[in-house]
């Protein structure tokens with residue numbers, strides 16, 4: 001299938017590697033968080049602050065299912081998306097899913113230095129952040145592991161990802 005969903009914990013690299021993989025294949029690129037932001041006219045952080053997480057989960061579900069996907073597309077999802085509603089089954093029915101796996105320590109150092117705020121983390125830092133990620137990842141990983149492919153988020157390359165998904169550049 002010519003649609004690949006990138007999934008995994010916040011900070012694993014879905015947005016940045018989705019863009020690179022799409023460019024490498026000559027595919028379209030969609031980041032569902034960016035679609036939600038454009039449709040709602042506000043950032044994810046503003047959406048959480050004004051509507052709360054429950055409303056965000058309903059909205060991201062609508063965005064996943066309503067997006068009019070072009071052919072040949074790489075879709076970067078938000079880190080929580082696979083863990084709500086029927087999303088894992090839905091994505092596996094509509095394309096390939098690729099889980100980018102990273103340890104809580106590596107995730108936390110990336111998230112501490114990231115420019116995009118993640119409201120779920122509530123500004124946590126240091127050891128408190130690592131512990132929070134360990135706990136949250138344990139809750140979420142059962143969903144992520146239902147992905148078609150699993151790759152390590154360390155030493156990634158576009159060539160490696162292209163080989164994993166088995167697609168040819170257009």
Ligand SMILES: Nc1ncnc2c1ncn2[C@@H]1O[C@H](COP(=O)(O)OP(=O)(O)O)[C@@H](O)[C@H]1O
Nearest residue numbers: 009010011012013014015016017110113114115
């Ligand atoms: N392979 C990598 N090595 C080091 N830093 C990375 C790597 N991939 C992504 N990052 C950085 O990690 C942060 C989170 O990346 P991002 O693509 O936004 O992740 P996600 O969309 O999964 O939350 C960004 O600051 C990005 O520059």
Ligand SMILES: O=C(O)C1=C[C@@H](OP(=O)(O)O)[C@@H](O)[C@H](O)C1
Nearest residue numbers: 009010011078079080118119120
């Ligand atoms: O894991 C989560 O619950 C979230 C991850 C974020 O996306 P990234 O995984 O791209 O940071 C974004 O959808 C929102 O802040 C909630």
Ligand SMILES: [Mg+2]
Nearest residue numbers: 014015076077
């Ligand atoms: Mg992202």
